[in-house]
Amino acid sequence: xxxxxxxxxxxxxxxxxxxxxxxxxxxxxxxxxxxxxxxxxxxxxxxxxxxxxxxxxxxxxxxxxxxxxxxxxxxxxxxxxxxxxxxxxxxxxxxxxxxxxxxxxxxxxxx
Numbered sequence: 027x028x029x030x031x032x033x034x035x036x037x038x039x040x041x042x043x044x045x046x047x048x049x050x051x052x053x054x055x056x057x058x059x060x061x062x063x064x065x066x067x068x069x070x071x072x073x074x075x076x077x078x079x080x081x082x083x084x085x086x087x088x089x090x091x092x093x094x095x096x097x098x099x100x101x102x103x104x105x106x107x108x109x110x111x112x113x114x115x116x117x118x119x120x121x122x123x124x125x126x127x128x129x130x131x132x133x134x135x136x137x
Contacts, residue, residue, distance in 0.1 A: 031067040032093040039083045053082050073101035 040046055051061045054075050063069035071079070071094050079094075080087040091098040 029096050031065060031095045033065045035093045036065070036083075039085065043083055045082065049082065050079065053078050067095060070095070071098050073099040077101045 036050075037047075040050070047061050047065070048058070050056075050064075051058055054061075056064075060069060064071065071090075076087050076090045076094065076098060079090045083090065087101050091100040
């Protein structure tokens, strides 16, 4: 993990995807001066900023956080991932309940 904001890595990554710092400013809703502060490690990125940058630069949020400095938060899983996981767990609970209900009905049916 970088101790400070790795501006060379970010500039190289921007070049690799054909963007510039202006695109970062637009994506994060910041002005050029605020982006300059980020690049000089005078402004910290939020978890939301990290998520947006990861999409913009086509890398994982963890990689963004690694190059953004030691105090940069790694965002939690995207809400859609959380919802998918919750949906799977709910289906498992419903299947288990259906099995329990079938067992209870089966026990009631026996004399």
